[in-house]
Amino acid sequence: MPLFEATGLSKTFGIVEVLKDININVRAGEVHAIIGENGAGKSTLMKIIAGNQPPTRGEMRIDGETVTFSGPVDAEHRGIVLVHQEILLAPDLTVAQNIYLGRELHKGVFIDDRAMNEGAAKAVRGLGSDIDPNTIVSRLSIAQRQLVQIARVLLVPHRIVIFDEPTASLTPHETDALLKVIRQIRAKGVGVLYISHRLPEVKEIADRVTVLRDGRLVASHDVSELQSADMARLMVGRDVAKLYPDRHAAEARETVLEVEHLNVPGYAQDASFQLKKGEILGFAGLVGAGRTELMEGMVGLRTSRGVVRHLGKPVNFKDVHASLKAGIVYLSEDRKGKGLLLTKDLIVNLTLASLGKFIGALQIDRKRESAALDKAIRDFDIRTGRKDILAGQLSGGNQQKLLLAKMMLLDPSIVIIDEPTRGIDIGNKEQIYKFIAKLAEEGRSIIVVSSEMPELIGICDRILVMRSGRIVGEVTGDHMNENEIVVLATGATKEEAA
Amino acid sequence: MANVATETAKAPKTSKDWDMAAIAPFIALALLLALGYFANPNFMTSANLLNVVTRSSFIAVIALGATYVITSGGLDLSVGAMLAFVASLMILFLNSGTVADPALALVAGMALAIAIGAACGLANGLITTIGRIEPFIATLGTMGIYRGLTTWLSQGGAITVRDRDILALYRPVYSGSFVGVPVPIIVIFVTAAIAAFVLYRTRYGRHVTAVGSNEDVARYSGISINRVRTVTYVIQGLCVAVAVLLYVPRLGSTSATTGSFWELQAITAVVVGGTALRGGVGRIWGTICGAFILEIVGNIMLLSNFVSEYLIGAIQGAIIIIAMLVQRSLMRR
Numbered sequence: 001m002p003l004f005e006a007t008g009l010s011k012t013f014g015i016v017e018v019l020k021d022i023n024i025n026v027r028a029g030e031v032h033a034i035i036g037e038n039g040a041g042k043s044t045l046m047k048i049i050a051g052n053q054p055p056t057r058g059e060m061r062i063d064g065e066t067v068t069f070s071g072p073v074d075a076e077h078r079g080i081v082l083v084h085q086e087i088l089l090a091p092d093l094t095v096a097q098n099i100y101l102g103r104e105l106h107k108g109v110f111i112d113d114r115a116m117n118e119g120a121a122k123a124v125r126g127l128g129s130d131i132d133p134n135t136i137v138s139r140l141s142i143a144q145r146q147l148v149q150i151a152r153v154l155l156v157p158h159r160i161v162i163f164d165e166p167t168a169s170l171t172p173h174e175t176d177a178l179l180k181v182i183r184q185i186r187a188k189g190v191g192v193l194y195i196s197h198r199l200p201e202v203k204e205i206a207d208r209v210t211v212l213r214d215g216r217l218v219a220s221h222d223v224s225e226l227q228s229a230d231m232a233r234l235m236v237g238r239d240v241a242k243l244y245p246d247r248h249a250a251e252a253r254e255t256v257l258e259v260e261h262l263n264v265p266g267y268a269q270d271a272s273f274q275l276k277k278g279e280i281l282g283f284a285g286l287v288g289a290g291r292t293e294l295m296e297g298m299v300g301l302r303t304s305r306g307v308v309r310h311l312g313k314p315v316n317f318k319d320v321h322a323s324l325k326a327g328i329v330y331l332s333e334d335r336k337g338k339g340l341l342l343t344k345d346l347i348v349n350l351t352l353a354s355l356g357k358f359i360g361a362l363q364i365d366r367k368r369e370s371a372a373l374d375k376a377i378r379d380f381d382i383r384t385g386r387k388d389i390l391a392g393q394l395s396g397g398n399q400q401k402l403l404l405a406k407m408m409l410l411d412p413s414i415v416i417i418d419e420p421t422r423g424i425d426i427g428n429k430e431q432i433y434k435f436i437a438k439l440a441e442e443g444r445s446i447i448v449v450s451s452e453m454p455e456l457i458g459i460c461d462r463i464l465v466m467r468s469g470r471i472v473g474e475v476t477g478d479h480m481n482e483n484e485i486v487v488l489a490t491g492a493t494k495e496e497a498a
Numbered sequence: 499m500a501n502v503a504t505e506t507a508k509a510p511k512t513s514k515d516w517d518m519a520a521i522a523p524f525i526a527l528a529l530l531l532a533l534g535y536f537a538n539p540n541f542m543t544s545a546n547l548l549n550v551v552t553r554s555s556f557i558a559v560i561a562l563g564a565t566y567v568i569t570s571g572g573l574d575l576s577v578g579a580m581l582a583f584v585a586s587l588m589i590l591f592l593n594s595g596t597v598a599d600p601a602l603a604l605v606a607g608m609a610l611a612i613a614i615g616a617a618c619g620l621a622n623g624l625i626t627t628i629g630r631i632e633p634f635i636a637t638l639g640t641m642g643i644y645r646g647l648t649t650w651l652s653q654g655g656a657i658t659v660r661d662r663d664i665l666a667l668y669r670p671v672y673s674g675s676f677v678g679v680p681v682p683i684i685v686i687f688v689t690a691a692i693a694a695f696v697l698y699r700t701r702y703g704r705h706v707t708a709v710g711s712n713e714d715v716a717r718y719s720g721i722s723i724n725r726v727r728t729v730t731y732v733i734q735g736l737c738v739a740v741a742v743l744l745y746v747p748r749l750g751s752t753s754a755t756t757g758s759f760w761e762l763q764a765i766t767a768v769v770v771g772g773t774a775l776r777g778g779v780g781r782i783w784g785t786i787c788g789a790f791i792l793e794i795v796g797n798i799m800l801l802s803n804f805v806s807e808y809l810i811g812a813i814q815g816a817i818i819i820i821a822m823l824v825q826r827s828l829m830r831r
Contacts, residue, residue, distance in 0.1 A: 343779075363699035
């Protein structure tokens with residue numbers, strides 16, 4: 001008998017059916033992966049199983065006994081815990097305080113800090129980490145925070161653990177560490193539901209795979225019966241043979257950007273590189289290697305020292321306004337926090353950086369703005385039913401396309417894109433890659449910062465690798481493979497990496 | 499076209515659907531008017547209504563500036579004290595006899611008030627942006643400064659316009675009317691129209707909303723956050739100055755307590771009008787509506803015998819809480 005079983009689960013919001021007749025089960029001691037594109041219904045399914053939302057129809061059983069959850073706490077009492085995709089920790093509290101938040105240990109009326117610190121240290125060690133439980137969470141890296149979050153969740157007695165895209169912001173190295181943790185959990189006889197976009201790791205960790213598409217269950221197999229390509233095809237509903245566009249290697253062309261000995265205090269040291277016209281240059285490295293900060297320092301979002309020459313002339317951007325004016329745009333990795341105004345409509349977002357182009361006699365020319373949105377929707381294939389919805393209502397992929405369209409209104413000559421496809425499903429990824437290739441073909445120079453090595457290898461002409469704030473190497477041509485990059489990014493020897 | 503139908507239904511919360519929050523204050527105003535009508539037959543007379551709206555003009559004009567500050571994510575607690583300070587300086591100038599001709603003296607005094615208002619606002623803006631001090635604390639500080647300076651200037655008493663010619667010339671600005679409409683009411687609608695135009699139709703207005711909505715997004719889009727925010731405080735200062743221009747001819751006098759608690763009334767008017775206190779959504783006409791609501795509540799309490807007029811402050815306090823609750827429930831949907 002499966003540990004957990006759901007039959008005929010359906011969920012409707014208004015007249016929209018986001019889940020239809022899902023039958024799914026989890027056995028003790030297995031990892032069951034749920035894959036699907038954004039909007040396929042994975043998150044809704046997980047929310048129902050974790051008690052965050054009631055199903056519209058259908059039944060859930062634990063050990064064969066029918067259950068209904070009044071809320072997530074109720075589900076926890078039954079042993080079902082959820083590791084959220086977002087980091088939900090109080091940044092000003094310590095690791096131990098966060099792990100025990102809401103369930104503090106007491107000694108009489110006093111909080112028992114020592115016991116909590118010991119318990120937290122043990123929990124964190126159990127996940128293969130040595131984070132000091134007294135550390136303030138805001139000082140931790142994203143990966144460490146995620147680990148703390150997992151430790152916090154696992155403190156609840158659990159029989160089923162749901163991981164909602166846990167590796168979305170992790171490096172390959174950290175991902176490996178996390179997969180190891182998940183294997184340990186599995187070995188204890190816990191049932192694991194694992195949601196992810198990343199097919200290789202699904203292949204690696206899962207025992208069974210269930211594919212959702214448009215709210216329906218389209219396939220459920222043992223993982224050994226499926227190749228990554230099969231999974232991708234099932235998710236998208238068509239063949240995705242070629243994810244990356246064909247590109248001709250850029251010929252020797254003039255240098256548009258020269259960076260010499262650029263320092264971003266605390267993040268990047270002595271960075272020197274060149275960017276050629278029409279080139280796509282990749283920046284690889286682990287999270288925290290200083291790639292984002294280097295780019296932000298270059299465009300005036302952070303203080304930096306050093307020489308930056310744009311078209312041969314030394315420039316010193318003191319704010320973003322100056323770099324935008326020079327034709328250099330930076331698209332943040334934090335699309336929702338720094339890229340788009342989620343509570344504003346598409347037009348406001350599209351024209352925000354280039355409003356000067358939409359000023360009539362005195363006021364903003366709304367007709368011109370509206371025409372620009374129409375064009376952006378066409379050019380970048382932004383899928384939206386209505387044009388008056390809020391940016392936050394678009395899917396991740398369409399948000400990225402809108403952000404791209406917003407920055408392209410400035411007609412930049414240099415485009416820096418940070419994590420261009422983070423949290424984006426495979427169909428949209430393919431399109432984003434095409435846009436990037438097209439921008440390069442138009443003679444713009446592109447810098448792509450990414451933690452996903454396959455995508456860098458797939459679209460870049462050249463890749464620079466950063467480690468601990470320094471550019472430690474460059475890979476080109478035949479050397480552009482994951483192994484070479486990992487060696488440089490981690491500082492490991494080739495034997496270790498292999 | 500089942501596909502289109504699903505797409506539309508998937509996105510029920512469009513920008514259009516937020517209109518309920520925009521309309522709510524006007525519905526509240528209509529309900530209040532109906533209540534007033536039943537409470538006292540004298541309420542619905544044009545004389546009474548014009549009088550009420552005229553008296554709301556100070557708060558209404560100040561609240562327009564507050565709408566800018568709050569929309570951009572700031573707060574200004576100093577406006578009441580600033581009004582007293584600017585008005586006192588203006589009267590002292592008029593009394594100084596620097597300009598002999600009454601008409602010229604008046605024009606110079608008005609120009610001076612505008613300049614001082616803008617300077618006070620600029621000070622608030624620079625302290626919060628360049629000085630990087632929380633707006634609440636920064637303007638709490640300047641509130642004390644402006645209020646203290648006023649008390650000092652008046653030596654704890656009153657400052658009164660001494661020149662009868664000037665006062666005679668100036669009186670109509672508050673008590674006069676143009677084609678039957680009291681001047682202050684004209685001022686309310688003209689300033690509100692300008693404020694609405696700038697906030698909704700110009701690049702600067704769009705930037706104000708963007709900065710209040712998400713500072714980081716604005717910065718990454720090349721918008722100078724400090725400049726946008728500082729200018730909102732200058733706009734606030736200008737609005738206070740306009741309120742001063744209406745206030746001085748009313749009594750021809752100020753004291754250390756002039757404008758006490760007006761900052762709270764202005765913020766109440768803004769919030770009741772549907773502007774989000776966390777920034778990012780500004781509603782100019784809602785603010786005007788909010789200022790009317792505050793004054794009408796007081797008026798109804800005076801005209802009716804149900805509730806003591808001494809409870810006006812308590813009722814206004816309750817209104818701001820109710821307005822927030824309504825705002826939140828509308829946003830949740």
